[in-house]
């Protein structure tokens with residue numbers, strides 16, 4: 001663990017002195033998905049029909065290698081539904097193994113939890129948008145029970161955390177959702193985000209966001225396992241990140257093979273209503289906020305061994 005911390009400290013020091021090397025490599029491996037969630041930006045943008053929508057195994061491995069050379073030490077697989085990705089007999093498990101073999105210290109993926117869980121990563125982020133009825137309203141009938149069964153039956157030994165996207169549907173169910181996580185011994189904690197439009201019709205007003213943040217802070221104080229840092233929660237109320245976005249902390253590769261240092265939404269209207277918690281935490285890490293670094297690193301940066 002000391003060696004891992006040293007590696008991250010080196011990245012931070014280099015970045016303090018002007019290096020723009022990424023720490024995190026986020027790979028959107030494909031846009032394919034078995035669900036059509038009501039809040040999903042990918043689904044609402046109809047992005048599946050925009051040309052090439054899947055990275056091949058070789059493209060992923062080449063990208064993992066080249067970003068590792070630039071300095072990235074955390075690899076994160078995103079989708080579409082990551083667990084459905086395949087290429088000539090290779091699946092998500094092969095991508096996780098490739099990232100580990102190359103030397104990434106922390107490897108994770110996000111999933112809707114309806115398929116089998118791949119166990120080779122250090123962390124798994126599962127989407128949880130409310131207790132059963134609300135989760136199914138947003139994601140489809142039976143999705144909550146499948147997710148909970150898969151969490152209960154997985155042999156995975158790393159951290160599984162829940163990712164909630166607060167929107168007009170589930171705004172009043174923050175406490176109930178935090179309780180689902182608190183009562184589930186397999187879940188490490190929950191990270192709260194606000195919807196980043198599109199879609200616009202279920203986006204939150206600034207007042208709604210402030211009330212939600214007050215609620216989340218109260219729950220965190222009362223011992224609910226909330227993973228947003230204290231300062232990160234405060235910053236969730238700030239909507240326009242077009243000027244402050246810590247653009248180089250993470251590099252993205254998109255399914256068509258293009259790279260973006262920083263968020264693929266940079267420069268779009270979405271960027272002015274950014275609800276992604278990670279953006280705030282990256283910003284605080286980049287600025288050397290010691291509390292955020294301590295809170296975040298134990299879960300999101302360390303390997304599980």
Ligand SMILES: C[S@@+](CC[C@H](N)C(=O)[O-])C[C@H]1O[C@@H](n2cnc3c(N)ncnc32)[C@H](O)[C@@H]1O
Nearest residue numbers: 039040041079080081110111112127163195196
């Ligand atoms: C795009 S999904 C891909 C992984 C997987 N299919 C899933 O649902 O977890 C990654 C995360 O982005 C979230 N997400 C989707 N649309 C969003 C939006 N408009 N604003 C904020 N987060 C969003 C999802 O809820 C999920 O937690």
Ligand code: SF4
Nearest residue numbers: 033035037040080112
């Ligand atoms: S499961 Fe994930 S990628 Fe699929 S529609 Fe839902 S949020 Fe979007």
